[in-house]
Amino acid sequence: MPLDTLKIKKEFPPIPDGVYLDSAATSLTPLAVMDAELEYYTDFRANVHRGFFKEAVRATERYEEVRKRVAAFIHADPEEIIFTSGATESSNMFVRMIDESAVVAGERMEILSTVMEHHAGLVPLQQFARRRGLPLRLIPMKGVALDYEEGAQMITKKTALLSVMLASNVSGAINDVHLLAGLAHREGAIVVVDATAAAGHIPIDVQQLGCDALYFSGHKMFAPTGVGVLFVKRELLEKLSPSVFGGHMISHVGEQVSEWAEIPSRFEAGTKNIAGVIGLGAAIDFLERHDVNEIHGHVKELVTYAVIELEKIPGVTVIAEKDPEKNIGIVSFVCAWAHPHDVAEILARDNVAVRPGHHCAILLHAALRIPASTRASFHLYNSKNDVDMLVESVKKACAIFTQ
Numbered sequence: 438m439p440l441d442t443l444k445i446k447k448e449f450p451p452i453p454d455g456v457y458l459d460s461a462a463t464s465l466t467p468l469a470v471m472d473a474e475l476e477y478y479t480d481f482r483a484n485v486h487r488g489f490f491k492e493a494v495r496a497t498e499r500y501e502e503v504r505k506r507v508a509a510f511i512h513a514d515p516e517e518i519i520f521t522s523g524a525t526e527s528s529n530m531f532v533r534m535i536d537e538s539a540v541v542a543g544e545r546m547e548i549l550s551t552v553m554e555h556h557a558g559l560v561p562l563q564q565f566a567r568r569r570g571l572p573l574r575l576i577p578m579k580g581v582a583l584d585y586e587e588g589a590q591m592i593t594k595k596t597a598l599l600s601v602m603l604a605s606n607v608s609g610a611i612n613d614v615h616l617l618a619g620l621a622h623r624e625g626a627i628v629v630v631d632a633t634a635a636a637g638h639i640p641i642d643v644q645q646l647g648c649d650a651l652y653f654s655g656h657k658m659f660a661p662t663g664v665g666v667l668f669v670k671r672e673l674l675e676k677l678s679p680s681v682f683g684g685h686m687i688s689h690v691g692e693q694v695s696e697w698a699e700i701p702s703r704f705e706a707g708t709k710n711i712a713g714v715i716g717l718g719a720a721i722d723f724l725e726r727h728d729v730n731e732i733h734g735h736v737k738e739l740v741t742y743a744v745i746e747l748e749k750i751p752g753v754t755v756i757a758e759k760d761p762e763k764n765i766g767i768v769s770f771v772c773a774w775a776h777p778h779d780v781a782e783i784l785a786r787d788n789v790a791v792r793p794g795h796h797c798a799i800l801l802h803a804a805l806r807i808p809a810s811t812r813a814s815f816h817l818y819n820s821k822n823d824v825d826m827l828v829e830s831v832k833k834a835c836a837i838f839t840q
C-alpha cells in the first residue's frame with residue numbers, strides 16, 4: 438500500500454526543490470526529532486547520571502527511557518544497549534572489546550565476514566586479524582546476494598567471529614542472517630550484525646536473528662547525526678572488557694588500577710550525545726507511528742517501479758536485489774555510457790539527489806567487476822513521482838552522453 442507521502446512530507450522541514458533519493462547516506466530529520474532535541478537544550482539541559490537538580494534528573498530519566506525504547510525496538514534488554522556515536526564507533530568498539538577479552542582464543546583461528554560489508558564493518562576486522570595474526574575469510578556473493586552454499590562451507594570449528602550485514606547499503610539485499618547465525622553458533626562462533634542499512638526499513642529482532650551483537654546508526658533512521666547503538670547479549674557483554682576509559686564507566690579508581698561499573702555503564706565512558714539519544718527516542722516514536730512494515734511495503738513498490746523503468750533505458754544495468762521483498766529500498770545502477778560521478782552530476786542539475794561511488798563497499802563492487810555505481814535510495818517520503826523524476830533525468834543523461 439502506498440503511503441500518503443504529501444502528508445508525510447509535512448512532518449519534515451520543507452525538502453528543497455527536487456527529489457531526495459539519498460536516504461541510505463542519511464535520512465531526512467522529522468520535525469518531531471528536532472523538537473525533542475530542542476526541548477532538551479531549552480528545558481532540561483544538564484548532564485546525565487551526575488546531578489540531583491531537577492533538570493539533571495529529567496535528562497537522566499529521558500536518556501534511560503530511550504535505552505528502554507531502543508531495547509524494545511530490537512527485542513533486547515535495556516542493559517544490553519550501549520549508546521555510541523554511530524555504527525562506525527559501535528563496530529570498532531565491539532571488535533576492540535572482543536580483542537581485549539579472552540573470548541577469542543585457543544583453537545578458534547579464523548574471522549569470517551562477507552565481501553559485501555561496508556568498510557565500517559570490514560576494516561576493524563582486518564585490523565583485528567592483523568593484530569592477532571588471524572586469517573580473515575570473506576563469504577562471496579552469488580549475483581547480488583550472498584553465496585549461502587559457500588558460506589555454509591566456510592563456517593567451521595575454526596570460526597571465532599562471524600560479522601555479517603543485515604542488508605547491503607549498495608544492492609539493498611536483505612541477508613539471511615538467521616541462517617548464517619544458526620550455522621555459526623553450531624560451531625561456537627560469536628555473531629555480530631551490521632544493521633545500519635536495515636534499521637528503519639525492516640523490523641529488527643535480535644532474538645529472531647539469533648545474533649550475539651548488532652549495531653546501527655541513528656542518522657539513517659530519522660535520528661540526529663552522532664548517535665548510534667551497540668547491542669551485545671548480556672552473557673557475552675559480561676565477559677567483555679571495555680575499550681574506552683574515563684568517567685562514568687568506573688566503580689572505583691585506585692592509583693594503579695580501577696574497577697569497572699556495572700553493564701552497560703562500563704561501556705559508556707564520558708559524556709555521551711545526550712541530545713542525540715533523546716532525538717533517537719523521538720525517531721523510534723516516529724518509526725513506530727508509521728510502522729516499519731508499512732514503510733517497507735511502500736518502499737517495495739518504489740523499488741519494483743524503479744527497477745522496471747531504469748532497465749528500459751539503453752545501457753543501464755541495475756545492480757539491486759530485484760525481489761522487492763528482499764530489498765530494503767535501494768536501487769543502484771551502472772550506465773554503460775558514463776561514469777557514476779558524471780551521471781550523478783547530470784542528475785544534480787535536475788535536483789535529483791543520488792549518491793555515486795563505491796558507497797564504502799569497494800569489495801562488493803570488485804566482486805561485481807565494476808568500479809562504482811549510482812545509488813538511488815528510498816524512504817517513506819518518496820513517491821512514484823520521485824522515481825519518474827529520477828528516470829527522466831537518467832534518460833536525459835543518456836541522451837547527453839550518447840549523442
Ligand SMILES: Cc1ncc(COP(=O)(O)O)c(C=O)c1O
Nearest residue numbers: 523524525555557606633634654
Ligand atoms: C551498512 C552500513 N554500515 C555502516 C555504516 C557506517 O555508518 P556511520 O557512517 O553512520 O558510522 C554505513 C553508512 O553508510 C552503512 O551503510
